[in-house]
Amino acid sequence: MSATQTIDWIRDGQRGLGTRAPAWLADHRARALEAFETIGFPTTRNESYRFTSVAPIAGTAFDLASPEAEGAAAIAAANEIKDSAATAVVVNGCFDETLSAYGSLPLGVVVDGLANAFDTDGSNARDIASQLDTDGLPFAMLNAAFLEDGIHIVVPEGAVLTSPLQVVVVTLPEDKAVMAHPRIVIEAGGQSQATVVLSFVGGGGQPYLTNVVTQVRLGHGAVLELVTDQRETEQAFHTHHLHAYCEAGAILHSRAVSLGGRLVRNDLAAVLDGEGAHASIDGVYLADGDELVDNHTSIDHAVAHCTSHELYKGILAGKGRAVFNGRILVRPDAQKTDAKQTNRALLLSNDATINSNPQLEIFADDVKCTHGAAVGQLDDEALFYLQARGLSPAQARDMLLHAFANEVLGEISVPELRIALEHRLFSRINRYLAE
């Protein structure tokens, strides 16, 4: 049993939340803080953090970020999707109504600040937020300890949205390192269809921590494309726990693109809890310089006749490091499960590393589960083939990298975002390779 540790900057930050919170919220925060202080920041002795030291986070005394941050408007504007049905902006953890914009949303669609939703009669936001299970997730505990605001999205039963909803989360330190703990709650009603884009961006020259929790509920037959567009600064720490719960026949397409941050830890959990539910859990990430990107995914096949398809692709340059841990849990009742997991990584330098670990826990006997991992360099014969037709070595390399990333990027249904992400990916790769 480890001793309870009190971390001054966390206590100080929590006091910064003020005392006006309703009783349930104050209680929720207090319990989460207690849970966090019982285990503290994970060390590399923790199996789940074996290859990922969060010492740089633990060792930085972050201030709680102030919601008024000059320059946030420009950063949000630069990362907005023009054709979105709604854009909700979070600045330093708090919903910023003046920066948010709504087009003509179908009746019943809610895109609002989470604190507003907590105060709204009939909203599920409070129930969902307070039911967050943080077991084994220290950063989710920390998020709960700082629960204050974020975004609430409701796509009502049967609604079909043809344009994406976008959440832009801006964290902007001024003269000191800051932290923000936004919570995003998404409810996709039965038979609804929508695309939600979560964009994480930042600015300033100081370090910052964006510690997000996203809770997603998919009702019967709902189809949700959830794009995570992570483009934090080089000074950023980014931790994100995404929990998606799928009822029968629901289809979740998670497309997580990670192109920023010096230390990134994503904990993605999808629970398939109704027959016929399907989850595509895809990701593409880049780590160069000294960056570390850690993707821990967990797909819980709780009932029979569900399918999951997972594909993560990493590009590692410089001294970039990556961790991939893909857990697939098939519970005893989950017969006829069909689960496929693939992790591929391209190492563009000799100093880049990846630790890839499939973690299959199968307790049913009539299932199909496959996993595969491949780590390698660009194919020399393919490079030669392209060059022998006249492409320069850089053009040939980019074409192969493009093809590699496009297996995931190409599936994103928002063309404007796809192009922006490709551009970001290639400008970063080229910056590294030009050095």
Place this chain on the structure above:
Amino acid sequence: MLEIKGLTAKVEEKEILHGIDLTVNAGEVHAIMGPNGSGKSTLARVLAGHPGYEVTGGTITYDGQDLLELAADERARKGVFMAFQYPVEIPGVNNAYFLKAALNATRKEQGLEELDAIDFMTLVKGEAKRLQMDDSMLQRSVNEGFSGGEKKRNEIFHMAVLQPRLAVLDETDSGLDIDALRVVSEGVNALRSPERAFVVVTHYQRLLEYIVPDHVHVLSEGRIVRSGGRELALELEDKGYGWIESAGAGARR
């Protein structure tokens, strides 16, 4: 156009070419024949600039320039084309997209304007039709899932679009049935012109019934042991390679 003198080359520390001399003029078709392991494909790959093949001696002059000074992509942009014996499958790279990038890289080098998407598609659809290629092959990933015949046809299609000055065909006939062989050969013959030269590497005489060469060279153990006209190919068809190999071996000693 192409002058090879005393060329020696090795791959993985093993010398394969022991001194090749060959002159190819514009407008000519030269066939390089020889048994397996004689160095035919090595010669083709050295001409294309494959980094796995190291030239240890001799010279190659192409249009008055030292070809060995140029990287593979520079050679390609200056009009040297090799149809691969084993075309590489490249998942995720669209065939038409790649070919457009290749064509425009070459056009840029030659001071020509880049083709826009519409002009390009008009061009490639015409060439694909001539080679009896299904349009869907344009939109598939390069060579991915193509049959052996489709791959070879795609190589000739690339050649037809890129319009090289010097085309090296490395065993383009292998894996082709007789109908595909005819179509591919017609594609090659349509490109024959006084400004363009071909080096056709093949094991079998069969291809040369369709692509009639001006000169035939027989390669054995890394040297050209006989050169002649078209009749030399027919002689090989009758007698096989056995007599050449012993003659070649004799000549070396």
